Amino acid sequence: MTELNTNSAAARGRRNRLGLGALLAVAIGLVVSQGVMVLMLQAVGMAGIGFIIPLFLTYLLALSYAFSFSELSLMIPRAGSLSSYTEVAIGQFPAILATFSGYIVVAMFALSAELLLLDQIISKIFPAAPLPPLSIAFGVLGLFTVLNLLNIDIFARLQSFLAAVMLVVLLLLGFSAIGHQHAQPLGQLMADGAGNPLGWGVLTLAVMAIWGFVGAEFVCPLVEEARRPERDIPRAMIVGLSVIFCTIAVYCLGALLLIPREELASNGLPHYLFATTVFGKSGQLFLATAAITATCSTLNSSLATIPRMLSGMAQNGQAFPCFKRHSARTGAPWVSVLFVAAITGLPLLLMAADAINLLLSAAALSWLLAYIITHINVLVLRKRYPHQHRPFRTPFYPWPQLAGIAGMAYAIWHVSPSAEQALRIYTVAGAVLGLVSVIAVLWIKLVMRKPLFKPEPLTPRVSPDSPVNRALQPSADNPSL
Template identity: 30%
Template sequence: MSDSKSMLGTNSVAAKPLAGDKSLGTWDVFVAGVALVVAASTLVSDFNGYFTLGGAFVIALIMGFLINLFLAVSAAELSARYPKSGAIYNYAKAIFAGHSGVFIGTFLGLSFFGMFAFTAAGETAAGALGLQALIGQELPLNYFIVSMMVLAALPSVFGTKEAAWVSAGLLLFMLGIRWVFGLSGFFGWGHDHSWQFANIMDGVELFNFRGENGILMVGLALAFWSFVGVEFACSLAEDVPNPKRSMPRGLIIGLLGILVTSLVMGLGVTGIMPLSEWHVLVQGDLGQNGEAPQLAAGQVMFGEAGYYLMALASATATLGTLTIAFNAIPRILHTIAKDGYLLGPLSPFIAQLHPKLGTPVNAIAITFITFVSVAVSTNAVVDWILSAAYVWILIYIGFHLLAFISRWDKNSEAGAFKRSLVLGNAVVGSIATVIALYYAFIGDHANYGGKALIVLGIAFALAALSYYFHRHEVAEQGLEVEGL
């Protein structure tokens, strides 16, 4: 059986291994994690959080930071122990081994892929609104959505390092704009408003956790989204020479950078005007009925120039995020297919690499078609964000369980952290994540949980079909060997 399985993993795909040139370091991990997180959709979630909860949103942000810090430890541990481009698929396959590992890994990998289809839809819609504001309202939004998807997918066709450099340049611009707006709010640069602490506390109950506008009920899902996605850098572990050092450093430094940036931008901008006035502007035409609050913030601070600058920031943030996504997500499909476990006869096609560039062009094309199809179906940014967040939180629990199981054996190989830290972090992280999921979506579990079940159900069905093809091919090869 092991010989047949080996044949499926190598002979079924006539292509050289993907990447593995060991050219990335801590900085690249930081860029990959932060560039995906510092997105146009986080501008939407951050400003909606601040303009709704004011200073209380800081508490929600800290809670979201801690939940994602727990995740970063588990993700860094897994990527250090199993430095493969398939990320969560490879983790499960290595930990459980055998046929069960193949099925669980394929299911988790496809669940992650499906979840990011929601993410890409919300993110692209947020960036497309900014691009539409820059170029003009006469063109339909879906035109901008498709255009941004094309621009983001191209760097991934040419290679990992190229995509990383594109994302690095966009990241500097994205972070720069957020800091400029935040510091301008605090110090009164370029606008007629004065920053006042009373503005961010306008009608706010600081420690209201469970009320109608409570931190848990309203702020936690938005705050969680402010950090989600930093673990995407784990898919690059195969290209990192020392993942036990670079992965933890890159992920943790990235989360800290995101937290500080969100605090500076959000508090700086929110404090220049009472929350009640912000709410009216954001829910009006200027803020696209809450779908693009960053545009309203730009208009208030710097007039028309600020409006267009925030629109530009939204567009570039989306490009940076999608560039990382198109470099990471197709690698999950490629890795599963390279092992011969993705829809049987289709595995060789999906796993095919470009003959000169060595990039998974067919997996990139499948990812592109899937993301575009979902994104053009509806342009509701906030709804897509919350739908993706629900599935993502469930996947976080999966990361913790995998990290716990991988280090349960006292004699297991050392990873990025001490065994006791990994086990304790996985337990506390899982509990905190479950509690966060429950409270963040009270009243909406049927809606967003239903969408999560659709993603998980499709992933399960595809994993089961792939498993059937795999077992059937193993049986056929076994018969051929016996016939010889």
């Protein structure tokens, strides 16, 4: 979720055009998340070495959405990203649904899960501290809400550094476990039944696996700030996703060689178990530092960016006008900040402490819906504007889009190996997305007074003389990819 911090990066990019390194840091920033650390270990505990199958398949699905976002962002180089592409392709209702599904609803579930994890980690490390339940979670949420109301972004300058640090943390844990004196040989692990105990049922772990690859598209809103967008936007996503795949694979293999599979699957804080097994008591401090940094950075990024996304939608008439309100003193979109803080805190009150897996799976389901809409956008715009200049064209079109839609629909349908857990995920995600859909329909018909599915015209929204427009024009020096 740290990839949500794009507004601050964009502001810096206006002064210093963003190169591949900066965009790559945004694309891999999602690893600064406790959710990834937890879900990956629980999944490898369920499936053993067989987890590499859904992990690799979801990596391919992630590449498919990277292709689609690359094509759309360079064809329609607007900071609005998904909502801008969707309203041009298939209309206002899918645009609003995709934006809420892929970002606002995801933040509601994922940020709550991050805060729950932080609360549990601190309680685990300092069990003697007399703190009321969820006091850490609500305290951190309150602190960063106030900071963002004051328009103070204390993590903006550290985002790239934090993303790199968390990659190092995961790789250090993985390689240290692989070389640990108590690590099992891989052959013995396979002989003990940790090969693929779920059989074909391992594919039902795709939603857990996909959580490690969502969010690389947050480089796309930076298209107007990129130095060489036609080259660096696609490369940042593709290279970033590949780095993440290798990192997660090493991290999971190390845990599986050192810790019994059943313990990983059943432990609510498997990353705590992993860190203390590898580094002993010092692993507590190691993990506490990483957890606090990751959660605070993620929360701060979301509260800095998503309210501005809501404010922009309100400016376009796609959300309630109150979201346009900014503080005269600080410039912060205070109504939007309070709204995002409220929807983040609500699941903390309604969900049990063991609902982390449920929240993260519901978030992944919502994000997959947004990705399916993205693939549909590419298919529709290819048909409607076949001669439009596209600096990036999806390799082997339309197979990545068709495979992406089919694979993501399969992952949504098989959201959990447990029928009971799947029902809970569908209920939670479906209720929120259903409410969003009803409000969107009423808003478009009664307030915007527009058809639900009539596409908006494809018109440029950036200056013809802007660097991004010059960079994306076809020429002898800049052929279409």
